[in-house]
Amino acid sequence: MQKIDTDLLIIGAGSGGLSVAAGAAQMGADVTLLEGHKMGGDCLNYGCVPSKALLASGKVAHKAGHARPFGVADSAPKVDYAAAKDHVHDVIGTIAPHDSVERFERLGVRVIQEYGEFIDAKTVKAGTYEITARRIVIATGSSPLVPPIPGLDSVPYETNETLFELREKPDHLLIVGGGPIGMEMAQAHLRLGCKVTVIEGAKAFGRDDPECAKVVLDVLKAEGLELAEEAMAESISGEAGNITVTCKDGRSFTGSHLLMAVGRKPNIDKLNLKAAGIQTTKAGIKVDDGLRTTNRRAYAIGDVAGGLQFTHVAGYHAGLVIRSALLSLPVTTKTDHIPWATYTAPELAQVGLTEARAREIHGDTLEVARFTYAENDRAIADRQTDGLIKVMVVKGRPVGVSIAGHQAGEVIGLWSMVIANGLKMKHVAAMVAPYPTIAEINKRVAGAYFSPKLFDNPMLKHVVRLVQRWLP
Numbered sequence: 001m002q003k004i005d006t007d008l009l010i011i012g013a014g015s016g017g018l019s020v021a022a023g024a025a026q027m028g029a030d031v032t033l034l035e036g037h038k039m040g041g042d043c044l045n046y047g048c049v050p051s052k053a054l055l056a057s058g059k060v061a062h063k064a065g066h067a068r069p070f071g072v073a074d075s076a077p078k079v080d081y082a083a084a085k086d087h088v089h090d091v092i093g094t095i096a097p098h099d100s101v102e103r104f105e106r107l108g109v110r111v112i113q114e115y116g117e118f119i120d121a122k123t124v125k126a127g128t129y130e131i132t133a134r135r136i137v138i139a140t141g142s143s144p145l146v147p148p149i150p151g152l153d154s155v156p157y158e159t160n161e162t163l164f165e166l167r168e169k170p171d172h173l174l175i176v177g178g179g180p181i182g183m184e185m186a187q188a189h190l191r192l193g194c195k196v197t198v199i200e201g202a203k204a205f206g207r208d209d210p211e212c213a214k215v216v217l218d219v220l221k222a223e224g225l226e227l228a229e230e231a232m233a234e235s236i237s238g239e240a241g242n243i244t245v246t247c248k249d250g251r252s253f254t255g256s257h258l259l260m261a262v263g264r265k266p267n268i269d270k271l272n273l274k275a276a277g278i279q280t281t282k283a284g285i286k287v288d289d290g291l292r293t294t295n296r297r298a299y300a301i302g303d304v305a306g307g308l309q310f311t312h313v314a315g316y317h318a319g320l321v322i323r324s325a326l327l328s329l330p331v332t333t334k335t336d337h338i339p340w341a342t343y344t345a346p347e348l349a350q351v352g353l354t355e356a357r358a359r360e361i362h363g364d365t366l367e368v369a370r371f372t373y374a375e376n377d378r379a380i381a382d383r384q385t386d387g388l389i390k391v392m393v394v395k396g397r398p399v400g401v402s403i404a405g406h407q408a409g410e411v412i413g414l415w416s417m418v419i420a421n422g423l424k425m426k427h428v429a430a431m432v433a434p435y436p437t438i439a440e441i442n443k444r445v446a447g448a449y450f451s452p453k454l455f456d457n458p459m460l461k462h463v464v465r466l467v468q469r470w471l472p
């Protein structure tokens, strides 16, 4: 057994762990990083990156078949599904050096490619190493939840960990789960020429604003998606190439391939958390507002901490933990300013409260400002007019923003800044947006908020008339 004593031990080299390692090493700490599987974690290998790359292939195919409105002849796209997967792996390969062992060793991080397991409150065993650390960050992520649906184990099925390896194009892909994974993969496959059925136990895009979700769902249905909502998968039967999902209410759907996308489970099995006095909840490792576990020496960040599960959240957690673990500064996690986006076309994005939640909390003091993509000149020029932005405002201050539309994921960023800094609608109205951009909808929605206050104001009209009389 080789013994290592380190300032900061990080378990897991995904989005969260790598951000902590890079920051802490560059700030002068002695850092040890454990990774039992692939550097880069889920996001690079099985998540954000491959899913966006496959969506990009779908976009190209879709454009080829929908060129006529732009004065270019439509062409029937010849999709090579296996080549699209080559593209996915090429994209992963291009980004991989950024997350590699070599890069982190150059930054001064001691990288050990083994799974970590607690022996006691401050010691972790990893292969032939025994590591004691002043502070420990658990960033072990999450895995696809595979529910014990009767019959599932008797048919071949994909999860996000296997889908990007699949090289034969599904004739008909059944997707159980209409969350972000299910819906992104549904559109990518539709556009690559597969028949797709999404089987969702409640509502698709259940965490998003229903009015904005409907914009995206209508587009997906127009592209050929078969969507079954309130359809809880209860049993599965068949064999390779002929799989049937039967729902609680008796509806059944048959397809050639099956993707399970029904949520995540935290990666805690290998950690022996009991030995370290670290408690868990159903969602993941139990943490306080400062991301500390029930063992004061240890933090948990990213997916394994069981809150919002996004790469940018893992990165945000990393920044907080660096401050706390290295400089002993007090930190508190917040969620109001955390955006998320689903990268279908059109995109769906949210930050802060949805309209329904804002109404519950703020009642009649809530005002909702709206602006549609159909009124945005750039959206018209690009023929991307589906969608809208809704801003939930309380006493002049935005408390939430929902967007469905082209580049919604880019457009939402401004509102994270507004909410993070407690800015008001007047600050957004004071901005000048370049014309013609999609992001102009941000300024225009602020205009829509102030318009009634300005233009339907008899007192203001009176003052303007009076001033006009006195002007030379």
Ligand SMILES: Cc1cc2nc3c(=O)[nH]c(=O)nc-3n(C[C@H](O)[C@H](O)[C@H](O)COP(=O)(O)OP(=O)(O)OC[C@H]3O[C@@H](n4cnc5c(N)ncnc54)[C@H](O)[C@@H]3O)c2cc1C
Pocket: 011, 012, 013, 014, 015, 016, 017, 034, 035, 036, 037, 038, 039, 040, 041, 042, 043, 044, 046, 047, 048, 049, 051, 114, 115, 116, 117, 139, 140, 141, 142, 160, 181, 267, 270, 271, 301, 302, 303, 304, 309, 310, 311, 312, 313, 314, 343
């Ligand atoms: C299909 C899909 C698409 C997604 N798209 C997006 C997106 O577009 N935008 C977005 O923000 N988020 C997206 N996500 C979510 C995002 O991937 C996760 O939120 C993010 O990867 C979480 O980072 P993490 O560091 O917590 O965990 P991970 O990135 O999963 O990293 C955890 C690492 O820990 C390692 N590990 C586990 N146990 C141990 C152990 N005992 N010892 C050592 N190492 C261990 C694992 O091997 C893994 O490498 C997507 C997820 C999926 C599945």
Ligand SMILES: NC(=O)c1ccc[n+]([C@@H]2O[C@H](COP(=O)([O-])OP(=O)(O)OC[C@H]3O[C@@H](n4cnc5c(N)ncnc54)[C@H](O)[C@@H]3O)[C@@H](O)[C@H]2O)c1
Pocket: 147, 176, 177, 178, 179, 180, 181, 182, 184, 199, 200, 201, 202, 203, 204, 205, 206, 231, 232, 233, 234, 261, 262, 263, 264, 308, 309, 310, 340, 341, 342, 343
């Ligand atoms: N663009 C992005 O940022 C992005 C993309 C993909 C994934 N992610 C992250 O990954 C997480 C996991 O995504 P996900 O889509 O797997 O999970 P999810 O929890 O968001 O959605 C799962 C869906 O499956 C449904 N469901 C559960 N059991 C079912 C059953 N038996 N039959 C039918 N439907 C059932 C649920 O009602 C739910 O709508 C997301 O919450 C998100 O944090 C992010």
